[in-house]
Structure formats: C-alpha cells, structure tokens
Amino acid sequence: MAGLTARQYDAHYRRLGLTPGVSPVEIDEAATKLKEKLRLERFxxxxxxxxxxIRLAEIEESTVLLIGYWQRYNAAPPSIQNQSRGVALGLSSQSTQTPTAFKEEKTAPILMVEERVRFDDTALSAIESETGVSLVESIGPEQPKLSFTYSLFRAIEGGVSPTADVFRPLSIVGLIALAFVWVATPIILVKILSIICKDYGMDTWLEYFALLAKVIPICFxxxxxxxxYAFxxxxxxxxxxAVRLPVxxxxxxxxxxxxxxxxxxxxGWTVESKEMERSAGEVLSGEVVASxxxxxxxxxxxxxxxxRIEKLSQASSFIVYWFELDWNILFKGRAVSRMKSARFEIDRLIKES
Known part of the structure; x- marks a missing residue:
C-alpha cells in the first residue's frame, strides 16, 4: 500500500467510477453499487x-486500498488529477500533498473491508439493489457453438484473462495443435482423393494437387x-x-x-440502434448497437x-460492451484489428473521463 504512486491511486478511483479524493463513505457506496451491477445472474x-x-476482486482490492489509506493517514491518497487541478488554480504544491502529521502509520487495525478471495452466486445474490434499475433479460455474448478452434483454445486455456492481449504459455500447445490439423487436413484429403481416383488416369492432376496441399498450408x-488465437x-x-460520466x-x-x-x-462504425430508459426526465440506462x-x-x-450503460450515480455510469462476429468467418485478421481499435477508443474514453 505504501509503495503505490499517485497515478496508481487515481487508477483505483477510476476503477470505481470516482473522482480522486472522495470520502470513504462514497468509496464504499460506489463499490456496493458496482457489486450489485456485477451479479452473476445478470449475465x-x-x-x-x-x-x-475478476472485476469483483478488482473492486474489492481498490476499496481496501483506498479506505485503508484514509484510515492510516486520515487524508485522501495522493492524486495526479488533484495536483494538476491545484496547479491550474494557482495553489501551491504543498497544499495538495498528504499532511506531515499523518505520514506516521498507526498501529491500530486499519482495514474495515474484508478482502474476498472467491465469489459465488449465493454471496452475490445477497447484495440488495440500490440503483432501481433491473434487467429482465440476461446480457452478454454467447459462447460460440460447434467451433473446433474455440473448443481447442477453451479446453487448453480454461478461464478468461484480465487482459485480452496476454499470450499464455499453454497457448503454444493450442497453436501447434491447430496448425497441425490445418496442415494435415488438406494432405489427408489429397491422399484419399488419389486412392479414389487412381484408376481414372488423373495422376498428373493428383501430383499437382498434392504439391498445393503441401505448399499452401506452409505459407498461409x-x-x-x-x-x-487473437480472435x-x-x-x-x-x-x-465504470466510467466517470453520466449515462x-x-x-x-x-x-x-x-x-x-x-x-x-x-x-467506419454505423449506429444501428440507440435506446435510452428515462425516469422523471433522467436517463437511467441505455443500449447501443453499432455495426x-x-x-x-x-x-x-x-x-x-x-x-449497455447504466446509472451508478449522478456523475458515473456502469458500462458493458462486447463484440459480435461469426466465429466461422475465415479471414479474421481485419476483424481483430477493428475490434482492437474500437476497444482502444472506448478504453481511452474511460481513462480520460
């Protein structure tokens, strides 16, 4: 906890959809609302x-760190954003730093939030809704059905990773297995074809196809x-x-x-539909589909x-997004590139909010 920088503390506030420097009460309220949004039965x-x-564990981690700092020093964690605001307002840098009187650690117990290691349906469903927004229909992407490549990587890698761009060591096994299948399949098909057609005087054509069956897989x-794998x-x-913007x-x-x-x-994206749910003139949630x-x-x-974007507070929202594409499409390179660029733009919005 003592080794975190101001930028890292800001990231923990951003994870909860909060402005750096808010009180422990607001931190706890934001964490509770996010946990309610992340109930497993919603997805x-x-x-x-x-x-x-994974997100629940991250929320718990941020809550523990931020509230723990408040209890240790009786002051807000250091913040790049607050320091920048202080410089813009003409304040001295000393006014945005933690008071010297609070730099000594206290010996009393400091954490009032217990860190949970595992989350299950029972624990999550016990959280009462405070937002007034509920979904009748589950949200999220479906797992691809009847796909050999998806099933292969899924069986090898198991659960999801917090970062899509991480390359796991076990992935090499899946890549080798998939490459072997794709290289061996055309060669085996040509062999079967040669056995079937050997009596029809097609030896020259079969030799030509056999050569293609060896060269094309190696190149492509x-x-x-x-x-x-990237897809x-x-x-x-x-x-x-969470994002620090109203819905x-x-x-x-x-x-x-x-x-x-x-x-x-x-x-290159075109909005197909944009729906918003309002109550008393206020937008509570909204859904956007873009192709x-x-x-x-x-x-x-x-x-x-x-x-899918839903209200957390007057100044922050809960956001969920996912991509939809036919898994069986052959040339996935452009799709991966476009998904990455879209993800980069939305992630940049979340960080800059």
Missing amino acids: KSGPLKEIAP VPPFVIYE FRQLQFPFVG EQAIDSCVQRLTVESIGNSA YTGTNNDKGLPLKIHM
Whole structure:
C-alpha cells in the first residue's frame, strides 16, 4: 500500500467510477453499487459471467486500498488529477500533498473491508439493489457453438484473462495443435482423393494437387492460426466496469469515439440502434448497437459492438460492451484489428473521463 504512486491511486478511483479524493463513505457506496451491477445472474453463461468475479476482486482490492489509506493517514491518497487541478488554480504544491502529521502509520487495525478471495452466486445474490434499475433479460455474448478452434483454445486455456492481449504459455500447445490439423487436413484429403481416383488416369492432376496441399498450408496457416488465437482472446474479453460520466453523456461519447475518425481509429462504425430508459426526465440506462460498415477496403465485415450503460450515480455510469462476429468467418485478421481499435477508443474514453 505504501509503495503505490499517485497515478496508481487515481487508477483505483477510476476503477470505481470516482473522482480522486472522495470520502470513504462514497468509496464504499460506489463499490456496493458496482457489486450489485456485477451479479452473476445478470449475465449469460459466457465470457461476461466469467469476467464478473475478476472485476469483483478488482473492486474489492481498490476499496481496501483506498479506505485503508484514509484510515492510516486520515487524508485522501495522493492524486495526479488533484495536483494538476491545484496547479491550474494557482495553489501551491504543498497544499495538495498528504499532511506531515499523518505520514506516521498507526498501529491500530486499519482495514474495515474484508478482502474476498472467491465469489459465488449465493454471496452475490445477497447484495440488495440500490440503483432501481433491473434487467429482465440476461446480457452478454454467447459462447460460440460447434467451433473446433474455440473448443481447442477453451479446453487448453480454461478461464478468461484480465487482459485480452496476454499470450499464455499453454497457448503454444493450442497453436501447434491447430496448425497441425490445418496442415494435415488438406494432405489427408489429397491422399484419399488419389486412392479414389487412381484408376481414372488423373495422376498428373493428383501430383499437382498434392504439391498445393503441401505448399499452401506452409505459407498461409501460420498467420491464420495466429489470428484465430487473437480472435479467441478478443471474443473472450468483453469489458465491464465504470466510467466517470453520466449515462446520456457516456452513450454520446462512446458513439462519437466509434464513428469519428481519429488516430488509431479509422471509424467506419454505423449506429444501428440507440435506446435510452428515462425516469422523471433522467436517463437511467441505455443500449447501443453499432455495426462496422467499413471504410475503403474492408466493407462488408460482419462485425458488431453491443454496449449497455447504466446509472451508478449522478456523475458515473456502469458500462458493458462486447463484440459480435461469426466465429466461422475465415479471414479474421481485419476483424481483430477493428475490434482492437474500437476497444482502444472506448478504453481511452474511460481513462480520460
């Protein structure tokens, strides 16, 4: 706890959808609301249902660290954002630092939040709803059905990873197995064809096809296999968390990030639907579905992004998004690239909010 920097403390506040420096009471309230949003029964039996416990552990970690700092020093953790605000207002740097009187650690117990190691349906369902927003229909992507590559990586890797771009050591086994299958399949088919057609005078053609069956896999299988794995990681990692924006502003900002061209994002997204739930003139939740209509050379890519945004407080929202694409599409390279650029834009919005 003592080794964290101001930037790291800001990241913990951002994880809870809070502005740095808020009180322990507000920290606890924000954590409770996020836990309510992450109840397992809300999500379909797919990637989101597996990511929820990971997010809950992160929320618990941030709550413990932030409240623990308050109890140790009776002051807010150091913050880059607050220091920048103080400089902008003409305040001295000393006014934004932790008072010297509180730099000595206290010997009394400091943590009032117990860290949970495991989360189960019973513990999660016991959290009472405080937001007034409930979903009748489960949300989230479905796990692909009848897909050999998905089943292969799934069996080898098991649960999801907090980071989609992480390459696990066990993945090498899956990549080798998939490459072997893709290389061996055309060779075996040609052998079967030669046995069937050997009496029809097609020896020359069979030799030609046998050569192609050896050359094509060696040239094209490696990138195909890599993109299959990258696509698996992207599908398996939808995002769920908090953003420090009201619901309506969060929806408009997400749409703008997807549809307006910027550095690292070629745009090409078209909003198919945008629905908002209101009560007493206030937006409580909203859903956005955008399809990738393409720019120049990648039109017609069957890719969609689904976003669900709900109110946490007057200044923050709960956001869930995931991608939809036919797993059986052969050329996945462009899809992976577009998913990464869209994810980068939304993640940048969350960090900058």
